[in-house]
Amino acid sequence: MRRKVEERKKVEKKLKETNVAGAHTDYGCVTLLFQKPGESGLQLYAPTLTPTPSSKSSTTSTTADSTTTTTDKPKSKWQDVPYIPASPTYAKQGMAPPLVVNIGDQLSYWTNGLLKSTLHRVRFPQELIASGKDRYSIVFFAHPDDDSVLEPVPCKLVDEYGKGDGNGRGAAFDLVKFGKSITAREHLDRRLAQTYGWKY
Numbered sequence: 001m002r003r004k005v006e007e008r009k010k011v012e013k014k015l016k017e018t019n020v021a022g023a024h025t026d027y028g029c030v031t032l033l034f035q036k037p038g039e040s041g042l043q044l045y046a047p048t049l050t051p052t053p054s055s056k057s058s059t060t061s062t063t064a065d066s067t068t069t070t071t072d073k074p075k076s077k078w079q080d081v082p083y084i085p086a087s088p089t090y091a092k093q094g095m096a097p098p099l100v101v102n103i104g105d106q107l108s109y110w111t112n113g114l115l116k117s118t119l120h121r122v123r124f125p126q127e128l129i130a131s132g133k134d135r136y137s138i139v140f141f142a143h144p145d146d147d148s149v150l151e152p153v154p155c156k157l158v159d160e161y162g163k164g165d166g167n168g169r170g171a172a173f174d175l176v177k178f179g180k181s182i183t184a185r186e187h188l189d190r191r192l193a194q195t196y197g198w199k200y
């Protein structure tokens with residue numbers, strides 16, 4: 001009996017330590033994330049800010065936590081997004097801490113991939129597991145109206161980026177391919193179909 005209880009506890013602990021939200025990008029334009037003090041947990045899959053030693057060869061290694069590729073490019077790995085408190089001046093006035101702003105797929109599409117939607121996930125923070133507390137966050141997903149037409153954002157940088165190599169999935173590419181721009185609703189349906197394997 002005792003062994004059973006211990007095993008159950010082990011399973012529960014493992015469950016809690018796994019992702020609360022698996023790796024994904026958000027579908028909309030921007031996401032605003034409101035966090036509570038000490039309740040971090042958001043992680044980004046992004047190039048590290050520290051320089052990577054240069055190497056001619058390219059090797060890939062996968063662990064439970066990250067897939068890293070050693071090339072001349074900066075390495076991407078899962079990184080914690082720290083909770084940043086309000087500055088003392090603002091905190092004194094009872095103001096909220098800074099928001100985390102994530103770029104979503106629609107903004108990425110709209111800018112021909114110049115702005116990147118961030119691959120992220122949520123882990124249950126160790127400190128909260130230890131203290132038996134819950135984690136709360138408020139997430140605001142900003143989407144354009146369904147009938148907004150996702151024409152490439154009229155901007156020189158976006159225009160030039162759309163002509164570059166390997167960016168063939170943005171608004172400029174589709175405009176050339178289909179002869180018209182898609183709406184925000186069509187873009188959302190496309191992303192939902194990719195996620196859930198829907199067929200039209």
Ligand SMILES: O=C(O)CCC(=O)C(=O)O
Pocket residue numbers: 021026033041042120121122137139
């Ligand atoms: O709770 C968080 O920190 C983020 C949640 C999230 O990524 C989402 O709901 O899309």
Ligand SMILES: [Fe+2]
Pocket residue numbers: 024025026031120
């Ligand atoms: Fe998200």
